[in-house]
Amino acid sequence: MNEASLSILRRFNNTSDTSSTLEYVALLVHKNSVAPVAITFKNSELFESEYIDYYREQVENRKEDLKSYDRFWKPISSHLTGVNKLYVSADGIFNQINLYSLQDPINKTYALDQINITLVPNPANILDKATVNANNTAVLFGNPDYEYDFKSEKTQVKTSAPLAVNRFGFSELPALPGTQTEVDNISSSLKENKWQTKVYIDKFATEAQLKKVQSPKVLHIATHGFFLKDVMDIEDKSILGFETTKLITNPLLRSGIMMAGASVVARDTVNIYKDQDGIFTAYEASLLNLYNTDLVVLSACETGLGVDMNNQGVFGLQRAFYIAGAKNLIMSLWVVDDEATQILMSEFYKNWSSNPVRENISASFKKAQAEVRKKYPHPYYWAAFVLLGN
Numbered sequence: 001m002n003e004a005s006l007s008i009l010r011r012f013n014n015t016s017d018t019s020s021t022l023e024y025v026a027l028l029v030h031k032n033s034v035a036p037v038a039i040t041f042k043n044s045e046l047f048e049s050e051y052i053d054y055y056r057e058q059v060e061n062r063k064e065d066l067k068s069y070d071r072f073w074k075p076i077s078s079h080l081t082g083v084n085k086l087y088v089s090a091d092g093i094f095n096q097i098n099l100y101s102l103q104d105p106i107n108k109t110y111a112l113d114q115i116n117i118t119l120v121p122n123p124a125n126i127l128d129k130a131t132v133n134a135n136n137t138a139v140l141f142g143n144p145d146y147e148y149d150f151k152s153e154k155t156q157v158k159t160s161a162p163l164a165v166n167r168f169g170f171s172e173l174p175a176l177p178g179t180q181t182e183v184d185n186i187s188s189s190l191k192e193n194k195w196q197t198k199v200y201i202d203k204f205a206t207e208a209q210l211k212k213v214q215s216p217k218v219l220h221i222a223t224h225g226f227f228l229k230d231v232m233d234i235e236d237k238s239i240l241g242f243e244t245t246k247l248i249t250n251p252l253l254r255s256g257i258m259m260a261g262a263s264v265v266a267r268d269t270v271n272i273y274k275d276q277d278g279i280f281t282a283y284e285a286s287l288l289n290l291y292n293t294d295l296v297v298l299s300a301c302e303t304g305l306g307v308d309m310n311n312q313g314v315f316g317l318q319r320a321f322y323i324a325g326a327k328n329l330i331m332s333l334w335v336v337d338d339e340a341t342q343i344l345m346s347e348f349y350k351n352w353s354s355n356p357v358r359e360n361i362s363a364s365f366k367k368a369q370a371e372v373r374k375k376y377p378h379p380y381y382w383a384a385f386v387l388l389g390n
Helices: 044-060 068-077 092-096 123-127 163-167 177-192 207-211 244-249 262-267 282-286 317-324 338-353 359-375
Strands: 003-014 020-030 037-040 085-089 116-119 137-144 196-202 218-222 225-227 255-258 279-281 295-298 306-308 314-316 328-332 385-389
Touching: 003 092, 003 123, 020 044, 020 068, 020 092, 037 068, 044 068, 044 092, 085 123, 116 359, 116 385, 137 177, 177 196, 177 218, 177 338, 207 279, 255 282, 255 317, 279 282, 282 317, 295 317, 314 317, 317 328, 338 359, 359 385
Parallel strands: 003 085, 085 116, 137 196, 137 218, 218 295, 295 328
Antiparallel strands: 003 020, 020 037, 225 255, 255 279, 306 314, 328 385
């Protein structure tokens, strides 16, 4: 197999003592390269404004995107003749784009059809030969009861949207009954292949229970995700119970997932029962024991987003679960369609669980994407999730 490694770098070029321009470059290394090939992009100062806005708009509105391929991928693909597997370490805006979703405007094929791409946290992961967890165990969380009040031990009647949710960029937290179907189906599929599974739903899908997880082979969490983008401009002293100053200095507090009881706390941050605030941050995720976990799946909205830290990667859930020890991650870049997600996840686990080695994760994920694509051809449906790993 002819393999190559690509590192995408985000940097600023100083044009004077007081000003600089944003620039993206990529370094391509072939298997037998003496030195990397430097790849430049035209108009990369527009990547984080006009170009990414256009990409997102085409995805969200299910429109054909005939520009993003030439902007983000063509400069790279022109150097990939003969390469059939490419390891990509992304930076900056490239962490918000699914490279597979980029469509060649001439022949209308996607990058998905052209090359096998493996996303890695950094090039060093390519050489990682970590051991595989031989115990086929899975812990699954789904359909948390966001309205469960742990103090009164009952589900509250929703009277209005959570104030914090409205003010700080979340949508209201609707129930996710589809995620219960998702985890139940996955559990059944895994059990058919002799896996041991534990499923936590409703009021039992708690932050406290998640913190008790001890390195299962698979950790699957199906719930709402969050990402606070503009905390620098907020005048409030606290957000969702966190001091604003801490949110600014620690980017791992700005993203996370919502567990049981989250809506109750979002309406009233004083109403916290022990560790059950339901707001599970990336910082808390980084403290989990996942050193023997082959795969974490975050089946939630925008779980792949975070704060870019100048060539140090995305500081969010992605970084957090790697710190915790996870070897591979599946996470989403935009709001996810329920039915498409169920198809993707059920097909993925059906393909992988019978031969659950790490080498089979990527192939099983790609097959699952192909199944979604048969029913839903637009990338909005089949490209919402990305696989990162080694």
